[in-house]
Amino acid sequence: MAHAPSISTRIASGGRRLTQQRVVVAEALASARRALSAQELYDRIKTAHPGLGRATVYRALEAQVQDGMASRFERDGHVSAYIACDAEHHHHLVCTRCQRVEDLSEEVVAPMLASVGRRHEFQVDHAALDLYGLCRSCRHARRR
Ligand SMILES: [Zn+2]
Numbered sequence: 751m752a753h754a755p756s757i758s759t760r761i762a763s764g765g766r767r768l769t770q771q772r773v774v775v776a777e778a779l780a781s782a783r784r785a786l787s788a789q790e791l792y793d794r795i796k797t798a799h800p801g802l803g804r805a806t807v808y809r810a811l812e813a814q815v816q817d818g819m820a821s822r823f824e825r826d827g828h829v830s831a832y833i834a835c836d837a838e839h840h841h842h843l844v845c846t847r848c849q850r851v852e853d854l855s856e857e858v859v860a861p862m863l864a865s866v867g868r869r870h871e872f873q874v875d876h877a878a879l880d881l882y883g884l885c886r887s888c889r890h891a892r893r894r
């Protein structure tokens with residue numbers, strides 16, 4: 751596996767001023783491994799980083815989305831949730847119960863995009879597919 755560039759390298763390569771706050775937010779999101787709203791991320795780091803405001807957290811998350819380091823999801827009530835994510839994958843399975851996010855492979859999506867091309871005579875250049883539902887462990891939990 752290729753060595754992944756560090757979070758601070760990636761933030762700097764995004765052409766943005768490297769601030770300690772952005773690194774803190776990026777690392778907190780990466781270690782969460784689930785989708786978090788700005789509020790939830792703020793709640794996680796406010797004790798360790800009392801100087802970090804909620805608005806700063808929100809802006810740092812939006813900057814990560816623009817730099818291709820995170821994806822944004824919509825939750826009920828027009829709340830945005832974020833997951834640390836490589837720019838290369840664009841498709842996700844989002845569990846609406848535990849907020850776990852799994853990458854949906856390009857292999858699964860490719861046949862669908864091909865059939866869109868045939869049926870609609872439309873050439874897809876870019877696709878971002880997020881499917882919402884229940885992951886396996888949440889489905890089991892609900893059945894009990
Ligand atoms: Zn992803």
Ligand SMILES: [Zn+2]
Pocket residue numbers: 845846847848849850884885886887888
């Ligand atoms: Zn789940």
